[in-house]
Amino acid sequence: MGRRAWAWFAAVLGCLLLAPGALAVKQAVAATAIGGPLNLLLVGIDPRNDWTAPLADSIIVAHIPADRSGAYLFSVPRDLVVQIPAFAKSGSPTQRTKINAAMALGSRIGERRYDPAQGFELLAQAVGDVTGIRRFDAGAVLNFGGFRKLVDAIGGVSLPVDQDVVSEHLKPDGHGRDRLPECPGHDNCHRPYIGVQKTYPKSEQPVHFKGWEALDFCRQRYGLPHSDYDRQRHQRQFVAALAKKLKRTIIGDPAKLVQVTTALGSSLTFIGGGRGVAEWAQALKVLRIKDMTGVGLPGSALFEGGLYQGEQLPRTVGPFFTAVVQDSIPAYLRANPGVVTVDH
Template sequence: MAPLRHRLCVAAGSLLLIPALVAAPATAGPAAIDGPIDILLAGIDPRDTHTAPLADTIIVVHVPADRSGAYLFSLPRDLVVRIPGFAKSGSSPQRAKINAAMALGSRVGEGRYDPAQGLELLARTVGDVTGIAGFDAGAVIDFGGFRDVIAALGGVKMSIDQDVASEHRKPDGTPRDRLPQCQGHHDCARPYTGEQKIYPRSDTPVRLKPWEALDFVRQRYGLPRSDYDRQRHQRQLLTAVARKLSKAGPGRLRRVLAAAGSSVTFSGGRHSLAAWVDELRRVNAADVTTVGVPGTAVFEDGRYLGESVDAAPFFTAVATDRVAPFLVDHPGAVTTDN
């Protein structure tokens, strides 16, 4: 395990990968990480080993070879893709929503699932979509662990860029009531009723409690661009967390690392923990650019199938490590959040 003072230096540049790096055991591997870096982050609902995990949040982090910053972009969880076959789990090739790749790849036995194995199939699927030949590292964090990390930070401040009504929570944070016809099962698409927590638009950063931050970034219903607005809010929260971590003292950082606990799964590929710690501390949280990928809904005979994205030139820029010049030369191809 790398010395604590080195692990704490990672905070400024590694976003939610920080607790994953600390949770991972040190292994032998090359001492240096050269060239551009591509990291896959997946967020899942808290689940036990007997429930297949779904990747509800999929974010790619690209760090240029010159370490001049980092770029984050999301893929819609409902993106319709071809998921390749995966011998480890016995799943066959199929066309489905991309969040299913984690579940299909995670099966390790009858009724048993492993998110780390599921991340392998998700990485292959995301690689096929984006043209990224292989991810250098990846991490899975459940949303409960994310909430605990924010709690250890003492909450987080965010600008609320649009009015958002919670589908899931009352103003006091307790769960909303379920409709009578939706009691005892999960077959209702929108099972809740009654008063809602409201997050009013504010250009001045608002301090959000841990449950509020997590609730805010999980909302899509009622938003003009639905899941694309939700993806933007998730990227904004990641950036806010990273920037607060960059200013935190050693005592608070220790609490953050402890809070992550077993909720994070990290894969460092060919490189050791020490190598990742040394490399990622070179990235400044202030130099992170978050990017929105354009997409549209896919329908067949009036039935919603999922989403498609139109970002092939941007994906090529990522795969060839030319994101900065691409954003300058093609200002309308994607959107930047900051």
């Protein structure tokens, strides 16, 4: 994996959209309401530079029931092997590869030029092919710098830590760990870091995270019992915690909203499905933000010819995806305990 930043699931749209009161600014709202069940696609990318194709390093689907009784968040493994459809806008042919590549394949708009919003289109198609969600109502692409800025702009985020986590990348003071002498450059060694490490001990009491700590914590998978699946859970936990903090701190405070959105700048690409932020705020103002449920999918390693190719999902998750499309997740979870896991 090298030094790739395991960046950022579009926490900000998940938070801004799922914290509706926070966005109740004085803007005109369309007469046609946003009704029915909603599915949002939240994507995090690793923007190493402006001329490198972005990969979707985190993919979260947020399902909001028609009755606005809460929200369900589930992660699509970034290394899930899928058939990515052809995409005329970028000239990308159909190909079988990891789903995170769909963002890169779809985003190309010219020689070493990439557009995250266009890449989102192809990724949404690929995720739709996996889940059966034929259209996402809204979505966002956020980079890891934006995630860090967001957390700092709202004064940090607190949440319990469900297992001991040790940073692969940072020292306790937040500086990068030293590298092995034979691994001086980017991505030329699998695990090039040495020396003292930042740690996040298990704690039933909420732990306060600054922006850099939140980003670092959500990047980690090495040393965790379920590797990337534990990391996915931590990302979902942060989406929920961020949404709740945003609702508490920004509701009724337009000045604070301006401060937060200014801090994000170009870190966030918003896809509103033809509707603006104010319309989404109005539609979701009755959402019970405290009732957010994270759901983990039972993925596993895919080997072909003795070589690791990526991740796969069992057929048993098909009925869960059907429940998402049919807006019947609570009934599915009650009738099928243990097929998917519910975050705690």
